[in-house]
Amino acid sequence: MTVAKTVARKVVLRFPHRLVDKPIIYRLVKDYDLQFNILKASVTPEEEGLLILELSGSKKSYDDAVRYLTGVGVELQPLVKDVFRNEERCTHCGACVTICPVDAFVVNPKTRVVDFHETKCIACALCINACPVRAMEVRL
Template sequence: MKKRINLTFPKRAISIPITYRLAKDFNIAANIIRAQVAPNKVGKMVLELSGDIDQLEEAMEWMRSQDIEVSQHGREIVIDDMVCVDCGLCTGVCPTESLTLDPKTFQLNFLRSRCVVCEQCVTACPVNAIAVNL
């Protein structure tokens, strides 16, 4: 099973090797989607976890026991097809190539499974057809 979560680390928990512990202690693969972690600062990370459902729950409980705030990642990019003009400006800023233009029809294609919700496309869209759904 896969689960995308948000982590918020207190300053004292920054040095905990989270992804290592998830793999070693809980047999969970952790894909880091986004991270802002620096010494003596509150850290934030978005992880996609893959593993057995029971082990995922155990791992999230362990992180909470380390005073790491764990929440479900519910944000996603939404595109209003009625507003989108298929200009392709968003495709140039998309780091995962989840936004592409069809070479034959020149219509925008969105592969939600590749999207990491970096939000770069939101600011790039000149007609405000792209937004983040919370």
């Protein structure tokens, strides 16, 4: 008897506005037989849907589901291992503050310094491209 290889992956899904109310997660369960655990769900200021999920199931189902998701226009990005801030580069511009789905960046109201709360970070990597001076980095 062969046992199907199973996977469990943490991923960030970004839905364009037109897909926000479509039953996409329902299809992952019903058509692809995946299990999911929602780690975070939000709508960005651009009205994009953002879901951070742990998806698990057989490797084949997972790969088929990824093809389905990208085919309908969902952006999918795996969670990276670890994200840190290069303190020497950060200019405290604040561009990362609204991007972060878990509020890991907090502006100090008195000093306007942007504090980074590393323990809140779930390593979704959304701040990496948002930072104009590339102060947010992935630890490999």
